[in-house]
Amino acid sequence: MDYLVKMSTPAEKAMATGINVDLVMIDGFVQSAMIMDNLKRLKDLPIRGDDIYLCTYPKSGTHWTWEILNMIVTGKAEYAKHWQNSAWLEYRTKEELEELASPRIFHTHLRPSQLPDAVWNQRCKVVYVRRNAKDCVVSFFSHFSKQIWKDSTLGKHIYTGSWDDFIDLFLNGWLPGGPYFEHTFEWTNLSEAHKDSEICRLQYEDMKKDCVNEVRRMAEYLGRPLSDHTYQAISDACSFKNLKHANEKIKDQTYHVHWQDGSSGYFRKGTTGDWKNWFTVAQSERFDKVYEERLKETFPY
Template sequence: MTDTEEETLERDLKCFFREAFEDIAQYATDPPDVQPLVDYFVNDGFMQPKLTEWKGYKMYGIGFNIDTIKWVYENWTPWKDDVIVASFQKTGTTWARYIVRQLYFRHDEKLMAMTKNMAMPTIYLETGLPVKFELLEKLPWKKRVLVTHVPTPLLNLEKIKSAGAKIICTIRNPKDLMVSWYHMTLKFPMNPKATKYFEMYPKDWNQFFDSCFAGKQLFGNKEGEWYMEHLLSWYPHRNDSNVLFVVYEDLIQYQEREIKRIADFLGVAVSDQDVSNITEETSFASLKEKSNASEKLVNFFRKGKVGDWKNYFTVAQSEKMDALVKEKLADTDIKFIYEL
């Protein structure tokens, strides 16, 4: 990358993140200065990715900041009826979030407009800087739809529960998850000089598989850990009164049923027609067509299929994943769905 290309990337990133935060700030009463957030995402997120660590868990670049989730753990209190979609990346996070958005805000035109472009920079607990929460507190909503990708040791679950907030955990088979994550990492607008990033996220599929499988991708995990450890941190909470597990493949097969489950969990009354309308509004095709700038940037809604892993995994890779699942999840009742 030439100096001119690097300058162009930096300029484009500044424009993108400034628009992302200003789009939200226009709805806030006396919003904070968003420039520090823009600078963080551009510089520490993508131009010169920063490594942060807490409790042995690490995050590297892409705007994810372990210091911020530490601040959240120690200082932040959610509101009653806040929903946190807590998931490993590419397991249906955004799909679940849009379903909750429809359930909560579908009768409020202003809140539907305000939340339309909310994405990773603004509503993920662990991204950016703590000043982001000052912005979120000043928006005209009484309950919020937020997201996190971190395992439970990095969340103050007791405080979340006592505040009356609820958590939706999404689960997806690890083979399709890995393929989807691979394609997303190819789209991140990372500075090509960030060699550590490309060591973690190689463009070659086989190298990517090895890096991901070995827990070398630092995205809120300990080195050497991956999806299985994330699931195992959440599994003991599957029956907590404020936690609901949602399976990605069930959303594909039985979307109306799962929307009704989520509505019941949140205490939102819905008619059969409501469920039908929300199903249409949150179908994969609809979400892809209406995706916002952040989602288009990284091809958020790529295929939404079950079994695409067969186009990428070798027999040896598939068997290796099967063995890992059998070893790690032996004491759980989690059964992944790899094809429909």
């Protein structure tokens, strides 16, 4: 990647490496150009006290958890009408977000410091899901290297570079979803900036092992306890197979991202540990070294 030295910004370097999306630098980090205006207005977004925020790094079980939260709020295992993109905090306009009925269940890939200040001042409910970083990067690569937006004028997949270069883009924080390490560090150390904030922390792998228990934890955190039967029903309805079917065949497609024919959807495998089928020993060791340096912890998987 020596040819990238001549590029002036990480956003330009990422696009030169094979990211076929317009990228810009916002507050020192790479972001998709299409959300630049929304991010500028976000700090002053009007907040309701009963708003719920689902916060994840991309490819960390966002669709899954958002659907679970909606079922907890309604108290029954019925799918929300729209795709989660209808409530994507940084991609919807202020007017679109205002039209959502309370309690609004937003989802976002933003860091705590990027959220509206009122989220913390009004002590809104916040659910944070973390996932094994190596599974994240595999899912991210698969998503970007197989998708072509239906209205894409380039007619190219979102990413056309190599797997090895994609790992470096992830480690450098040059992907459109923002920097993984800064995102994880801020959420992991949230109490330093917001000492009085109580959030619900979840681990993707724990949700895969015992979804019923994690659904219960979310419901109790939201102050909306349900019966054991309902917890099981929600877990079943939100299994990978059932949720994939619902998103493709049942739910309203208004806010669904449309892909050209032959592109895969959001749902790939929904498994844990698939990274072992992708990483070489050298790539894994390179990843572990950066992971441990940036997060001050040993890679746990």
